Amino acid sequence: MQVANISLGKTVKPHIVLTIGDPAGIGPELVLRMLSTPAIAARAQVTLIGNHPALLRAAAVTGLPPLVASDWLHIAQWDRMEQDFTPGVAAKENGNFILESLTLGTRLVTSGQADALCFAPLNKGAMRLGGMQEEDEMRWFANLLNYHGPCGELNILDNLWTARVTSHVALKNVSAMLTPEGVCEGIRTLTEAFRSAGKAHPRIGVCGFNPHNGDNGNYGTEEGDVIAPGMVLAAEQGYPSSGPFPADTIFLRARNGQLDGIVTMYHDQGQIATKLLGFDIGVTVEGGLPIPITTPAHGTAYDIVGQGLAKITAMENAFELACKMAQGRRQS
Template identity: 45%
Template sequence: MTTARPRIALTLGDPAGIGPELAAKVISRPGILDAVEVYILADRAELERAFADARLPLVPLSDEPTPGAAILLDDNSAPAEEIPVGQVSVAAGARAMHQLERALALVKEGRVGAIVFTPLNKTSLHLAGMHEDDELRWFAKHLEFEGTTSELNVLDGLWTARVTSHIPLSGVAERITAPNVTAAIELLNTVLVDAGLTPKIGVCALNPHAGENGNFGREEIDHIAPGIEAARATGINVSGPFPSDTIFLAAKRGDFNGVVTMYHDQGQIAMKLIGFDGGVTISGGLPVAITTPAHGTAFEIVGQGIANTRSTEHAFDIAVSVASRRLND
């Protein structure tokens, strides 16, 4: 019996950045195209430039799933004028969005089980018409998904989710409610299980010293602890709230493989101090796994062939793992 291969849609990210080079390098790894059906969203000329930037020979291409070859979905839509590299532009943002829309269409058609995209530039995306707070909300809109979502970050076996994300700090406290805390815990638990892990989740406090019994704020008492208890009542292995200045020390020594934070930088600062290279961002909660490296477009090194692939490799491998589990469940 032949085991079905996971099917991954791959976009080259912002064409002005290092994304095309990263995509070329990641699918050139030995054995990848034997184990995975990779659908590349790009015109052939774009793909050839990507491999030239990566200083690698073009991988074998096929019109249909073939072990050892990638499938290039060239819709002959590249702009007539070359997009300038190493800088923000409407054209770069529009090109990145076009290919992401095509990847989402593949999901809707049931042709792929996960999407991997290389780094995007938010300014270029906004110039090109992406007006949502972030790509996650844009994905949810295009997938007509209205459930709970959260940007998840992964580094060296540690996964984080957030109760709030891309909002001002002044608006965080009012959104820390027991249902929102429970929803973030449940989402992280689901994604950990989807990735084949046994969840051990810790939850951050919002206030210094976890509120110190209400002396520094009551969010822990009134909202966070009840949210944790509601999640625990469903069978989730979760504990807290813990002071945010110590929880990541506990996670680093292995007490948790998942941490729920209350706001964006509460987790991001800690994760990037633990290790910047290798980080992955996951659009959590959506009906399809969507992953990307947790770094930017690195305009300053475009075309030099020196882009570090560690984060992109991890993003690709996580997408493959989730797609494989769903395919074989």
């Protein structure tokens, strides 16, 4: 993979590497619309890892002019810049593009040429066709970075942040995978992410696992056997939390302003609530990794590619959070 050397120097503004994600999805449209807003130029230096044919299609759909390099926008020239892709199709070719663009973006951050990575939506099916062996991009990033410490996806919805102890696994396997150490890691990862974005003392709530929090052991004992000990372990390490609270009411506490973040036990326990509260605005953070990485929480939306219907709010939120985390990284 070849790319021109990029060196924009240190500036007051954060330097964000931005990729278009899946070139066959809505990512090119989102990125073009976002970069066409004046606020972005004032907010950050940007290195764009994109694809010429996909961005030209996005320009035709949105009615916006094609992107050109400027004093704040550098457009990376790399091997897949001119390759064409079939819109709305998950294929090996766009999977290769996704993985190689993320690899390039990660290297620009780890080498010190940029401060954070933000990417438009990906398609896991295409990524697996392109060679990804891991369960998701979170684990793929960890392997790429040779990072073996605790990490996990965080979902951000305005002022509500969520983490989960288990992620992309079968629901029947969740109970056996819950451990006090895993609960502790979820609390720690979420707290550290808050701190990296400038919130020193987040109020973290922890979700129970069973109906009605197990009803004193009548419906399960994970709350007392696993979750509570994990909370104690986290508190001993300097990461306090409250709970565990029943899964069907904990998000009401957050909505009422009592919590800043929630640690859930499995994927849909938090995803259903956050996507119901704000599907078009949510952000995913690859929490715990050595570098800041953010993306919209929604997918590639193959069914609306080329129709001009894609909303950019989540993309803008992901970019802004990347900027905040980049600034926190510089300060630390």
